[in-house]
Amino acid sequence: MTRHDTAKGSRRAMPDVQSLADDRRVAIDRVGVKDVTYPLRLHTREGGEQTTVAAINMYVALPHHQKGTHMSRFLEVLNEQTCEPVCPERIPAIARAIRERLEAEEAHFEAEFTYFIAKRAPVTGAPGLMDYRVRFACTANGETDFVMTVSAPAASLCPCSKEISEYGAHNQRCRIEASVRTNAMMWIEDLVELLEQAASAPVFAVLKRPDEKWVTEHAYDNPKFVEDIVRDLALSLEGDERVVWYSINSENFESIHSHNAYAQVTRDKRQD
Numbered sequence: 001m002t003r004h005d006t007a008k009g010s011r012r013a014m015p016d017v018q019s020l021a022d023d024r025r026v027a028i029d030r031v032g033v034k035d036v037t038y039p040l041r042l043h044t045r046e047g048g049e050q051t052t053v054a055a056i057n058m059y060v061a062l063p064h065h066q067k068g069t070h071m072s073r074f075l076e077v078l079n080e081q082t083c084e085p086v087c088p089e090r091i092p093a094i095a096r097a098i099r100e101r102l103e104a105e106e107a108h109f110e111a112e113f114t115y116f117i118a119k120r121a122p123v124t125g126a127p128g129l130m131d132y133r134v135r136f137a138c139t140a141n142g143e144t145d146f147v148m149t150v151s152a153p154a155a156s157l158c159p160c161s162k163e164i165s166e167y168g169a170h171n172q173r174c175r176i177e178a179s180v181r182t183n184a185m186m187w188i189e190d191l192v193e194l195l196e197q198a199a200s201a202p203v204f205a206v207l208k209r210p211d212e213k214w215v216t217e218h219a220y221d222n223p224k225f226v227e228d229i230v231r232d233l234a235l236s237l238e239g240d241e242r243v244v245w246y247s248i249n250s251e252n253f254e255s256i257h258s259h260n261a262y263a264q265v266t267r268d269k270r271q272d
Helices: 003-010 071-081 088-101 159-164 188-197 209-220 226-238
Strands: 028-043 049-062 107-118 129-140 144-157 171-182 243-252 261-268
Touching (some): 028 107, 049 088, 088 107, 088 129, 088 144, 171 226, 188 226, 226 261
Antiparallel strands (some): 028 049, 144 171
């Protein structure tokens, strides 16, 4: 065999194993790549920009007759669509491109990241950066669905403890989370404010003694069970015309119990 023949043979098409038929007849809801590290650029409510790093998941629905999906195509789509930090406005287009490239009935794109908001202490005004966890989830299946999830740390003070104790009351950190579908622009900062307003008191990155006094007394004057937190948050979201669907929860990391307290509410306002 000549060198030319060897080179020609090396260029033969490689077998596409993923596209082979599968006879087990089990469809897969989501298959793809997970925890792809990628930059994300966001506009802030104040008119600036913030660049962060996201953990990105990309999936498609796989029909029962197909053996596998083409994992490399997810990364190809991501980089072809951007080759720079992803912007939230591009996420629906990326999800649709994944669906088209992988010839799938349904595609999913998720990005989870840390978002920072400058927040001053309540009395002294000492500056600090608070970090919040945010997730964007988009599904493309002929229509495009987009859900934003934000979780915020806060403080809760037990009403029962305050009522039965001669002095003091036990309090704890809590994590309040809201997932929303909207019909108009809602900033991450907007949702953070609603989350923190539902707690006994917000938490801060920097506190001097006058600030600590304010937070302690504010929580004491505003005791809330975990049920109170989700109900107050639900009322706030019910009154926000931008929100058409929400799923909210609060987890209180109990300070005197060995368990946590949890409550959740999910509501589709479009069905009212």
